[in-house]
Amino acid sequence: MTKPADDLFPHRDDEPRRLGAGQMHATGILPAHGIEALIREKEIWGAAEIEPSQIQPASLDLRLGQVAYRLRASFLPGPDRGVMERVEELMLHKIDLREGAVLETGCVYLVPLVEALALSERTSASANPKSSTGRLDVFTRLIADFATEFDRLTAGYKGHLYLEISPRTFPILVRPGSRLAQIRFRRGTHSCTDAEMKRLHDELKLVDGEADIDGGIALTVDLAPAREGDIVGYRARRHSGVVDIDSIGAYDVLDFWDPLTARPGRNNLILDPDEFYILASREALHIPATHAAEMVPYDPLVGEFRVHYAGFFDPGFGAREAGGAGSRIVLEVRSHEVPFILEHGQIVGRFVLERLTDRPARLYGAGLGSSYQRQGLKLSKHFKAP
Numbered sequence: 001m002t003k004p005a006d007d008l009f010p011h012r013d014d015e016p017r018r019l020g021a022g023q024m025h026a027t028g029i030l031p032a033h034g035i036e037a038l039i040r041e042k043e044i045w046g047a048a049e050i051e052p053s054q055i056q057p058a059s060l061d062l063r064l065g066q067v068a069y070r071l072r073a074s075f076l077p078g079p080d081r082g083v084m085e086r087v088e089e090l091m092l093h094k095i096d097l098r099e100g101a102v103l104e105t106g107c108v109y110l111v112p113l114v115e116a117l118a119l120s121e122r123t124s125a126s127a128n129p130k131s132s133t134g135r136l137d138v139f140t141r142l143i144a145d146f147a148t149e150f151d152r153l154t155a156g157y158k159g160h161l162y163l164e165i166s167p168r169t170f171p172i173l174v175r176p177g178s179r180l181a182q183i184r185f186r187r188g189t190h191s192c193t194d195a196e197m198k199r200l201h202d203e204l205k206l207v208d209g210e211a212d213i214d215g216g217i218a219l220t221v222d223l224a225p226a227r228e229g230d231i232v233g234y235r236a237r238r239h240s241g242v243v244d245i246d247s248i249g250a251y252d253v254l255d256f257w258d259p260l261t262a263r264p265g266r267n268n269l270i271l272d273p274d275e276f277y278i279l280a281s282r283e284a285l286h287i288p289a290t291h292a293a294e295m296v297p298y299d300p301l302v303g304e305f306r307v308h309y310a311g312f313f314d315p316g317f318g319a320r321e322a323g324g325a326g327s328r329i330v331l332e333v334r335s336h337e338v339p340f341i342l343e344h345g346q347i348v349g350r351f352v353l354e355r356l357t358d359r360p361a362r363l364y365g366a367g368l369g370s371s372y373q374r375q376g377l378k379l380s381k382h383f384k385a386p
Contacts, residue, residue: 024358027188029058029292030123031315031360035185043123046115054179057314057360058292061130061179062142062161063114068095068174071108074141074164082145083110083162100175102242105167110143113161114177117153119185125153127183128294128312134332135380136243137169137236137276140181168334169236169276170256173244180245182312184292192291192353200288200353207283208326216296216350219329222282222377223344224267231386233260233269234379236276243382251383259386267344271335279333280377282345284326287317289363291353306334307348315356316363328376 030038032055038044047065054061070092077083087110095101095109103109119125127142128151141150145159163181165174174180192200194213201211212218223232234257241255253259257278260269271277287293295311318327331348342348 025190025355026357027190028186028355028357030185030187031058031356031358032056033361034357035060038119038123038185043119044115044117046113048114050115056182057316057362057364058356059182059184059312059314060115062127062163062181062183064097064163064174064176064178064180065112065114066096066098066176068097068101068103068109068111068165069093070095071110074108074166076143076147076150077145079146079148083143083147083160097175100173100244102171102173103165103167104171105169107166109165111163111165111174113163115183116160118158119153119156121156122187123185124155125157125183125185127151127153127181130180130182131330132380132382133180133245135278135330136172136245136382137167137332137334138172138180139166139168140164142181142183169238170240170243173242173246175246178245184312187357190355192355197353200291204286204288206286206288206353209283212347214350216352217283218347219281219283219331219349219351220345221331221342221348222280222328223262223269223342225262228262228264230262231259231377232262233277233279233377234258235260236278245382248381249384253379253383253386256383257379269342271333271340271342273335273337273339275335277331277333278377278379279331279342281329281331281348284328285313285318285351286326287313287315287319287353287364289315289319289359291315291355293317293351293353296350296352306336307331311351313351314364315360319363330378 035044035055039050044050044060069087071090072092073090075086075090077086117125129138129140133140141164143150143162143164144153144157165180194215197206197217198213200206201213207217225232237256237258243251292315293313
């Protein structure tokens with residue numbers, strides 16, 4: 001059994017540990033200045049210099065490289081093989097992204113990323129789609145050489161990074177430098193227990209009102225707006241146009257989405273199989289500066305649907321100290337094999353908190369141009385405000 005990261009560096013109780021740059025705690029998620037230290041120390045490197053705008057309060061945006069490979073199927077390389085060995089077996093054709101290229105729905109692509117890693121034995125990482133990627137129903141997963149699971153990099157990983165991309169509803173236009181995924185770095189782990197989250201909620205009000213805490217803090221769906229005719233969600237329109245992943249505020253909502261409006265006495269929604277919906281949580285989150293949050297993986301016991309592709313919430317998300325007043329969670333929802341009735345107030349997911357090694361210098365929304373601070377029901381930043 002692998003020892004916890006803290007046990008790998010023995011110390012006497014009366015002797016302070018030697019912490020890395022920008023660390024107050026030996027374990028936890030690295031904040032922005034910790035990521036900058038990894039860049040300086042060449043634990044993060046790439047074919048092009050890391051841009052300051054890639055560094056978020058507790059994560060790093062990842063950039064697409066110059067080529068994409070259309071594959072016959074998704075894959076994991078396994079413990080004995082590199083990614084490109086498998087690509088040679090599974091590739092249908094190679095696509096040059098330098099002039100921009102359209103990735104079609106229903107297809108699987110693999111793109112080598114600009115960034116690569118040479119992590120120390122204390123540092124691990126995990127990845128997730130960016131919020132805007134999930135809201136476009138674009139399925140992404142990080143793959144590494146010799147990996148046996150997606151989106152997870154073991155401590156000490158050294159090698160290149162690759163992103164699997166599969167647009168589900170809208171074809172997307174991408175180019176080198178497009179950012180569809182993000183990565184977090186950890187020293188050991190310090191996920192909060194239910195007792196710790198209850199204490200934080202009592203002190204800081206992590207969500208408005210009471211918190212249902214059981215393996216994470218519950219999120220419920222909001223299907224009961226204040227007035228009849230208010231929009232409670234959006235259903236994606238099939239056979240729409242292409243979305244340029246780098247174009248902000250460029251598209252009319254009605255060209256891509258059908259608004260779902262409230263009706264008297266009908267605080268529910270029937271999810272049609274294989275349709276994609278954007279909904280919102282009833283709860284507004286306030287993520288403190290000392291922690292980051294992540295959605296718990298989908299639990300099939302809550303219903304025949306999948307919720308929330310993009311699961312990272314940075315420190316300061318919705319927090320008053322970062323210019324927020326609580327931010328609701330936008331839920332990316334897809335039903336599975338059968339129609340499913342989603343009721344107002346139904347639990348659709350949970351999120352957990354994880355401590356940072358140190359407070360970041362800047363928080364989500366605080367002068368960063370963050371797109372979703374103070375959000376309610378909101379489509380991705382590619383669409384014009386309704």
